[in-house]
Amino acid sequence: MNVSRNAEIILSNTESIPGRTIVEFYGVVTGNTVRAKHLGRDIMAGLKNIVGGELKGYTELLQDSRIEATDRMIEQARSVGANAVVNVRFATSSISQGAAELFAYGTAVRVE
Amino acid sequence: MELPSGSSEMDQDTLRGIELIVNFGLPLAIIVTAYFIGSYIERRHFASIISREAALHGFPVVTFDTMPQEWSAASATMVTGSIVVSLDYFKRVIAGLRGLVGGRIKTYEPLLERARREAVLRMIESARDDGYDAIFNVRLETSRLANARGNGEGTAGVEMLAYGTAVKFVSRFG
Amino acid sequence: MKFIPRTPREGINVSKTHPLAEASTLVVGLGLIVVAIVVAAVFLVEIALYFVPVEKEARLFRNFLPDDVVTVAPMDERLYQAQLLADRLVSHWADAPYEIRVEIDDSTLVNALAFPGGLIIVTSGLLDAVQSENELAFVLAHELGHFRNRDHLRALGRSTVLSLFFSVVMGSDASGISIKVADLTLRGFSRTQESRADAFGLALVQAEYGHVNDAWRLFERDMADGDLADIFIYVSTHPDSGDRVENLRRQAEREGWPTSGEVSPLRW
Numbered sequence: 001m002n003v004s005r006n007a008e009i010i011l012s013n014t015e016s017i018p019g020r021t022i023v024e025f026y027g028v029v030t031g032n033t034v035r036a037k038h039l040g041r042d043i044m045a046g047l048k049n050i051v052g053g054e055l056k057g058y059t060e061l062l063q064d065s066r067i068e069a070t071d072r073m074i075e076q077a078r079s080v081g082a083n084a085v086v087n088v089r090f091a092t093s094s095i096s097q098g099a100a101e102l103f104a105y106g107t108a109v110r111v112e
Numbered sequence: 113m114e115l116p117s118g119s120s121e122m123d124q125d126t127l128r129g130i131e132l133i134v135n136f137g138l139p140l141a142i143i144v145t146a147y148f149i150g151s152y153i154e155r156r157h158f159a160s161i162i163s164r165e166a167a168l169h170g171f172p173v174v175t176f177d178t179m180p181q182e183w184s185a186a187s188a189t190m191v192t193g194s195i196v197v198s199l200d201y202f203k204r205v206i207a208g209l210r211g212l213v214g215g216r217i218k219t220y221e222p223l224l225e226r227a228r229r230e231a232v233l234r235m236i237e238s239a240r241d242d243g244y245d246a247i248f249n250v251r252l253e254t255s256r257l258a259n260a261r262g263n264g265e266g267t268a269g270v271e272m273l274a275y276g277t278a279v280k281f282v283s284r285f286g
Numbered sequence: 287m288k289f290i291p292r293t294p295r296e297g298i299n300v301s302k303t304h305p306l307a308e309a310s311t312l313v314v315g316l317g318l319i320v321v322a323i324v325v326a327a328v329f330l331v332e333i334a335l336y337f338v339p340v341e342k343e344a345r346l347f348r349n350f351l352p353d354d355v356v357t358v359a360p361m362d363e364r365l366y367q368a369q370l371l372a373d374r375l376v377s378h379w380a381d382a383p384y385e386i387r388v389e390i391d392d393s394t395l396v397n398a399l400a401f402p403g404g405l406i407i408v409t410s411g412l413l414d415a416v417q418s419e420n421e422l423a424f425v426l427a428h429e430l431g432h433f434r435n436r437d438h439l440r441a442l443g444r445s446t447v448l449s450l451f452f453s454v455v456m457g458s459d460a461s462g463i464s465i466k467v468a469d470l471t472l473r474g475f476s477r478t479q480e481s482r483a484d485a486f487g488l489a490l491v492q493a494e495y496g497h498v499n500d501a502w503r504l505f506e507r508d509m510a511d512g513d514l515a516d517i518f519i520y521v522s523t524h525p526d527s528g529d530r531v532e533n534l535r536r537q538a539e540r541e542g543w544p545t546s547g548e549v550s551p552l553r554w
Contacts, residue, residue: 035215076294076298143309147305
């Protein structure tokens with residue numbers, strides 16, 4: 001599935017983009033978002049904890065968060081004039097009960 | 113609990129008033145104070161961050177996991193920068209309410225942003241103070257410190273860690 | 287590749303919403319949800335009550351006595367007289383469905399409670415606070431009013447449903463906002479119950495004595511008194527004493543019940 005809604009900026013979690021060369025690099029760009037689950041998801045998760053299985057509600061929640069964090073990172077990249085972000089990494093952590101922070105960071109570069 | 117009689121004529125209205133104050137007024141006052149003090153601290157921190165970032169503007173920091181070919185390193189070492197921030201009462205209350213209806217917790221965003229930038233700045237500053245010229249393979253980690261009470265509900269704070277490999281460029285003058 | 291240092295634009299990772307705006311939206315939204323839930327719970331309990339007929343309740347709870355009550359000895363003169371008084375009052379209540387039992391809880395708190403099955407528990411503190419038989423009669427008659435309206439079951443039902451709901455669902459609400467809102471909403475509902483119990487109680491007192499003198503003297507004393515401790519407990523679970531006295535006075539006037547008459551002294 002697509003990691004972001006943005007087709008113009010190229011993302012890669014490797015240092016180089018196959019078929020392209022990096023001509024300039026600008027620095028680290030980041031995007032983060034903090035989301036809380038709502039009651040419905042929590043109750044479903046509680047039930048699933050008894051029977052096991054995928055917590056679809058949480059999967060969706062974190063996927064949406066990841067897309068949002070990546071979009072923010074891309075916006076930072078665009079604001080420095082980059083057209084690609086390389087060495088992208090994701091980090092998830094729980095900030096407080098029921099709230100998760102999703103973090104995307106990489107180096108903004110210009111490729112040709 | 114016996115009050116000395118004749119101390120005051122405590123009628124129903126006073127009782128009702130005291131009850132309202134204790135149940136609603138006091139928590140509200142604490143929350144509002146926490147908000148104002150917190151946002152003042154936040155603004156000051158952001159100002160400091162922005163000025164220090166401007167001072168370090170030319171210092172290369174990248175997440176590449178191999179060193180760019182243009183750099184030639186005389187020496188390298190790992191550097192870290194970290195900070196632990198606490199979540200103030202106001203933010204925790206808001207986050208708790210959000211936990212019921214879901215959605216982005218907008219009050220946490222500036223806090224995490226500051227913490228991350230501060231951690232990175234500390235990493236860069238410690239590298240530069242030791243005479244290094246650039247940092248690559250930067251990684252960022254967040255972790256939650258559990259409340260001392262250990263009941264999993266409270267959060268003592270959030271730690272942001274930034275680490276990477278700092279290099280000293282080969283001097284052109286030998 | 288060339289390194290060109292550039293800083294990203296400010297504010298991308300931060301929302302433009304002002305925290306206080308977010309806070310007030312959340313609190314108001316949550317408050318409304320809680321009120322809706324309390325109303326739904328009340329409604330549910332009403333429906334449930336319909337399915338529990340009085341006879342079944344009387345049978346089930348005939349010998350019910352809560353565990354944490356420290357009862358006085360059966361030989362206690364006050365218990366005997368209080369039971370007699372209750373029986374006299376009940377005799378004016380046509381088709382009373384239960385056998386009304388009175389027990390005394392040996393506690394210094396001033397309180398009177400109605401329990402399923404026709405049990406009235408008064409504290410010895412209350413018996414010390416009343417100064418005439420008429421005052422005690424009104425307290426007992428008020429509880430009889432609750433029995434007539436089946437309020438005791440309502441209270442039980444509502445508190446069970448809501449505490450179940452809150453413990454399961456609202457665990458993450460650290461500040462207890464939802465509980466406070468629920469509490470306020472519930473009190474609104476119980477105020478109507480209390481006035482209806484008052485009205486029935488006053489009618490019983492009138493039937494027994496032929497006048498309502500001294501019936502609400504206890505509450506008048508509470509209003510004027512600077513002494514918080516004793517009367518406070520009883521009063522805090524009931525509506526404003528001032529309002530109660532006003533409403534009782536008006537009711538007596540409307541019905542043409544005399545507010546003067548011989549006050550009977552306590553018989554112990």
